[in-house]
Amino acid sequence: MDKIRIQEFIVVEGKDDTNAILRAVEADTIETGGSALNASTIETIRLAQQRRGVIIFTDPDHPGERIRSLIHEQVPGCKHAFIDIKRAKSKGKVGVEHADPEAIQDALQSVHTIAIAPVDEVWTIHHLMRAGLASGAGSAERRSRMGELLKLGSCNGKQFLKRCNQFGITVDEFEQALRTVHKEEEEQHG
Known part of the structure; x- marks a missing residue:
């Protein structure tokens, strides 16, 4: 079965998240490097938003929500994908990297855009x-x-x-x- 190709860049927190995304779909990702979101990464996300669009897909925890909020404030118009915490949990840990490909595909098929x-x-x-x-x-x-x-x-x-x-x-x-x-x-x- 062919993987779905996602046009937009998907913003994730780290390399393990990128690997999980690539198991589920074909996509380009931008890694924030965790909660240490710097000006260079914001500029990369801004350019990605202008060129192809961006889907913010961070972990369903407090640091992930903080990163999502910071990006949303600085790069308007991004889409948002959410994964349920139960589907992103493994061995007591929570994150996109712990989700199975089906959960990631479901989240990416249900993206939201903030109403302007x-x-x-x-x-x-x-x-x-x-x-x-x-x-x-x-x-x-x-x-x-x-x-x-x-x-x-x-x-x-x-x-x-x-x-x-x-x-x-x-x-x-x-x-x-x-x-x-x-x-x-x-x-x-x-």
């Missing part, structure tokens, strides 16, 4: 609370599953809310994912 124009729906903490995704028993697990279904990655309530707004998640998308979560919970407690 205002979106119709603006999500607030009240929406999350009514949906049982903030403050309450099981909210973190529900939010994690919603993040997986909406391809937003695992995140805390504040990050989840921000991503729903940034990526223009619609009411229909949100409600469909929430129905799936509720159905799964019913089946578990059946």
Whole structure:
């Protein structure tokens, strides 16, 4: 089976991430060298964004989110790929390098671009609370599953809310994912 060719450069944290990406797809990567993001790397990412586009694909942990945020602030218009923490875990470690090729392909097929124009729906903490995704028993697990279904990655309530707004998640998308979560919970407690 032929690998999918990704046009955009994929920004990852290190060499092991590049190797994992190349097992899954054909692509060019830019390695940040971990959280020590320097001006030269930012310039390389900026040029890549101008020429072919960029997909930021960092680890689903705090340092990965920090790198993602720094790049996003300095190089607008990048796409974002998120991998669920459960699919990026091996032997107690978390990272893109621990994901299997299928998980990487799924993440790259579900990239998001931050909405530049205002979106119709603006999500607030009240929406999350009514949906049982903030403050309450099981909210973190529900939010994690919603993040997986909406391809937003695992995140805390504040990050989840921000991503729903940034990526223009619609009411229909949100409600469909929430129905799936509720159905799964019913089946578990059946």
